[in-house]
Amino acid sequence: MPVSVRSEIKVWQRRERGKQLSIWLGWLVGTALFLYCWQFISDSTMWIFVWDSPRVAADIGSRMVPPAWSYMNKLWVPLWDTINIATLGTVIAIFFAVPVAFLAARNTAPSVTVRIGGRSIKFSTRPLALLIIVSSRSINSLIWALLLVSIVGPGLFAGVIAIGLRSIGFIAKLLYEAIEEIDQNQVEAITAAGASRAQVMAYAIVPQIMPAFAGIAVFRWDINIRESTVLGLVGAGGIGLQLQASLNVLAWPQVTVILLSILVAVLVSELVSARVRHAII
Amino acid sequence: MSASHTTAPRRWKRPPLIKNPRLRWALGLGAAIYLAVAVGTLEINWSRIYEGLDRGLVFVIAFTEPDFVQRWDDIRDGLAESLTMALTSTVIGILLSVPIGLGAARNIAPLPVYLVCRAIVAISRSFQEVIIAIFFVAMFGFGPLAGMITLSFATIGFLAKLLAEDIEDINASQAEAVRATGARWLQWINYGIQPQVMPRLIGLSLYRLDINFRESAVVGIVGAGGIGATLNTAFDRYDFDIAAAIIIIIIAIVMIAEYSSGLIRARLQ
Numbered sequence: 001m002p003v004s005v006r007s008e009i010k011v012w013q014r015r016e017r018g019k020q021l022s023i024w025l026g027w028l029v030g031t032a033l034f035l036y037c038w039q040f041i042s043d044s045t046m047w048i049f050v051w052d053s054p055r056v057a058a059d060i061g062s063r064m065v066p067p068a069w070s071y072m073n074k075l076w077v078p079l080w081d082t083i084n085i086a087t088l089g090t091v092i093a094i095f096f097a098v099p100v101a102f103l104a105a106r107n108t109a110p111s112v113t114v115r116i117g118g119r120s121i122k123f124s125t126r127p128l129a130l131l132i133i134v135s136s137r138s139i140n141s142l143i144w145a146l147l148l149v150s151i152v153g154p155g156l157f158a159g160v161i162a163i164g165l166r167s168i169g170f171i172a173k174l175l176y177e178a179i180e181e182i183d184q185n186q187v188e189a190i191t192a193a194g195a196s197r198a199q200v201m202a203y204a205i206v207p208q209i210m211p212a213f214a215g216i217a218v219f220r221w222d223i224n225i226r227e228s229t230v231l232g233l234v235g236a237g238g239i240g241l242q243l244q245a246s247l248n249v250l251a252w253p254q255v256t257v258i259l260l261s262i263l264v265a266v267l268v269s270e271l272v273s274a275r276v277r278h279a280i281i
Numbered sequence: 282m283s284a285s286h287t288t289a290p291r292r293w294k295r296p297p298l299i300k301n302p303r304l305r306w307a308l309g310l311g312a313a314i315y316l317a318v319a320v321g322t323l324e325i326n327w328s329r330i331y332e333g334l335d336r337g338l339v340f341v342i343a344f345t346e347p348d349f350v351q352r353w354d355d356i357r358d359g360l361a362e363s364l365t366m367a368l369t370s371t372v373i374g375i376l377l378s379v380p381i382g383l384g385a386a387r388n389i390a391p392l393p394v395y396l397v398c399r400a401i402v403a404i405s406r407s408f409q410e411v412i413i414a415i416f417f418v419a420m421f422g423f424g425p426l427a428g429m430i431t432l433s434f435a436t437i438g439f440l441a442k443l444l445a446e447d448i449e450d451i452n453a454s455q456a457e458a459v460r461a462t463g464a465r466w467l468q469w470i471n472y473g474i475q476p477q478v479m480p481r482l483i484g485l486s487l488y489r490l491d492i493n494f495r496e497s498a499v500v501g502i503v504g505a506g507g508i509g510a511t512l513n514t515a516f517d518r519y520d521f522d523i524a525a526a527i528i529i530i531i532i533a534i535v536m537i538a539e540y541s542s543g544l545i546r547a548r549l550q
Contacts, residue, residue: 034372037365041425044362044506049422056420084319091316138535139528140499142411143509146516147524151337153329160323207295230411234502247415259408266407 060252067260068253075242075261081156082238082265085231086224089163094217097168101175104129107187108179108205129172136169141227145236159236163224171220178212179205215277222273229262340521347526352511356527359501359508362425364534366507367494370429374436374493375486381437382444383470389448398441405438414500425506432493432500439492443485444478451477480549487542494538498531 002016015023102108103125111124145162152158182205190204232240239258246254299305349356384390384398405413410431417427417434451474459473501509508527515524 034369037369040361040365041369041429045424045426046422050426053420060416060419081322084322087315088319088323134536134539135532138495138532140495142499142502143512143528146502146513147340150516150519151333151340153326153333155326156323157325157330203295226407226409230409233411243412259412262412263404263407267403270406 063252064256067256071254071257078239082228085159085228088160090221092164093167097171100129100172105176105179133169133172141166145231145234149235154235156237159231174216178209182208211280214280218273218276222269225269343521343525348522349526355511359511363497363507366425366428366497370432371490373433378437378440382441385445386448402442410435410496414503414505418504423504428500428505447478484546491538
């Protein structure tokens, strides 16, 4: 109890002196680091542009209204493409993420124990699966798209694969965490009934993770709609192509319509995904 | 005892995920039709892909011999920008998210404030960082400042939303107890609500630092600073060995960040 006696009066403090000092030191280091980073950013900024920014913002704002509503007729196909990229990408990701998740989860990853010299070493698929998950998660879908556009050429296909590659890690990570949290008693019961490994998987594990899996898939689909709206900026199809084209010719009224349609699409997909997840869980 | 007298064993089937058979079949059929139509719109150019396979192979091989040396100065500058952007934008994002998160929690904010804050959160969440970055680059010029502001704005959508949901889930009796002692509004927030949401807020902030670093690698594509610009150039020039080096560095930093933030979160909770 951090109570000190100061001139014969007991004073209560929340923390001991050492702990208080270390917290203070943490704040000092953190603030210094922040200021250092800020200095770095400030040095590489042309402040003259920043002081000009309110005028520029007002200028862009005034050009953006009124929206060119008639442009909407040209947006239905790109919007449909965007939704397709997100959906097909999610489907592909699910296809690969499910096996990866089973290979990554501690309780389902197949492993071999090899005896070398007096030691027994356990080889498991877990590290490999985790590496796949981390690599997929670390690289943004836009970077995957950059890469794929230079490999398979511009178009929807590159976008679908990019979304798929990025989503594998996300779905597999959440799914393997769900697999690790299952009720082990059910697995034991099915095993005790003489089930094979595949049957244990089908009757003990899959039913337990099914709701979580459906929730994860729909959640990722919703994120993918948002991500696929920008893939067009690097040539991977979808509504981003129209955004890029309109920005290049400074057609701000068209940009407004595009942004509004993205906003609506994202809000609707979020609503759908929330509804579905609510119905499942 | 002969088998002919026993009744035929009843077949047991797993209960399906969707109970209503009509709905189940309709959903299945709808999904099949949709997939067929959607795949039909892809227009896959197989000859182009076949040509690209060589390049894909070059890229895969590049991972075995990444080139860190040739453009090291560019990579170092890009990384420094990305890391500083990630850190400053997370700090600024947290500072902005806390008031907006408080305003977006229905149980402590009045309706007009709630609606305004929720609208900010919805806009920030709906637009991908890159779209926001395009506008901030137009406003503030090229460079990491535009990226920092973009990421700060994107952080609001994430942190404020989750913070608001967390505040809505708090144990109301603790807050009420503090209020019953005659606490002012600020004291009520500080002693009744903050202790309940603090561990999660710290965890989410660390997680957001991760995300901001990952996103800082892409806002560079539209000129908002960071490693993305270097990466984009490398891809444009088909310098796959340099691109591979950059990607390996990003993966390594994300892994380190994720591991250490996991350790910190485990200690806090």
